[in-house]
Amino acid sequence: MAERMVISEENFYELLSFMVTSAHLSIEEPELYGSFRLIDGACRLIEFALESGQLRDEDFVREFKEYADARKHSMMTDEPGYVWFLEEATGKLAEELKRQATEQ
Amino acid sequence: MEVFEAIRNRRSIRRFTDQPLPKEALDTLLEAARWAPCGGNLQRWRFVVVTSPSTKKLMKKFAPGIFDMPAAFIVVCVQIVQGKHHRDEATYMADCSMAAENIMLQAHAMGIGTCVALSYAKIAIRKILNIPEDVDPMLLITLGYPAEAPETPPKLTLPEIAFSDEYGKEWK
DSSP states (O other): OOSOOOOOHHHHHHHHHHHHHHHHHHTTSOHHHHHHHHHHHHHHHHHHHHHHTOOSOHHHHHHHHHHHHHHGGGGGTOHHHHHHHHHHHHHHHHHHHHHHHHHO | OOHHHHHHHOOBOOOBOSOOOOHHHHHHHHHHHHTSOOGGGOOOEEEEEEOOHHHHHHHHHTOTTOOSOOSEEEEEEEEOOOGGGOOOHHHHHHHHHHHHHHHHHHHHHTTOEEEEEOOSOHHHHHHHTTOOTTEEEEEEEEEEOBSOOOOOOOOOOHHHHOBSSSTTSBOO
16 A cells, blocks of 8 residues: 555645535535535545556556446435445445455 | 427436537527526526636536536526615526526527536635626536436426316326
């Protein structure tokens, strides 16, 4: 695992404005939107991490992003499916981090 | 294109090609907005059309509900008037929504995709576009040539939403 990872200043401000604006909008938007902004933000973070080229193992995050991008919009049409996707996504991440911890 | 065909087949488009929109197309869309109905014929709506790449990029940073860079934004604003012509926010929103629907249907008829965004930081858009204090940005429309063909979302049936003569009485 990389000791330090740097993203570009442009991407930093992109993520910063996304997070601050989402925090602001979440006060009045439907409850589920806050959850959506977080998973969408996670996808954006992955995109910037991949762009930086500093990840030791890109395969998992690349696949995870594809998986999340394909399912996150179900928030608008299939709430139970969306809720299940979030649980499954968290499980996938836990499995990967456990695998990484075991390898170290 | 028939009006009902445009209404029936329009979808919210969130992925766009890089192709810019011709000025003439934007003129037509603004004309469509200009002819929308509005309360008291006050026509307090104002439209800011943004095609500058740097301004679009800046706006997108403060609109987390926008996932792709559109060819243009139309910010539907309202100029608030005080005194006897003052209207409440719901009236202004209704006027702006009717203008926005005209824009979206006309755009669809011209092969242009659109989506209305409400998830944006009003204060940021106000600062970026130098919108004065007495003007309120109400809706943000993204526009561009579609790079996707979304499936029809589930819609409630008429008996679920329409009633005959009194609320709750079945529509036949």
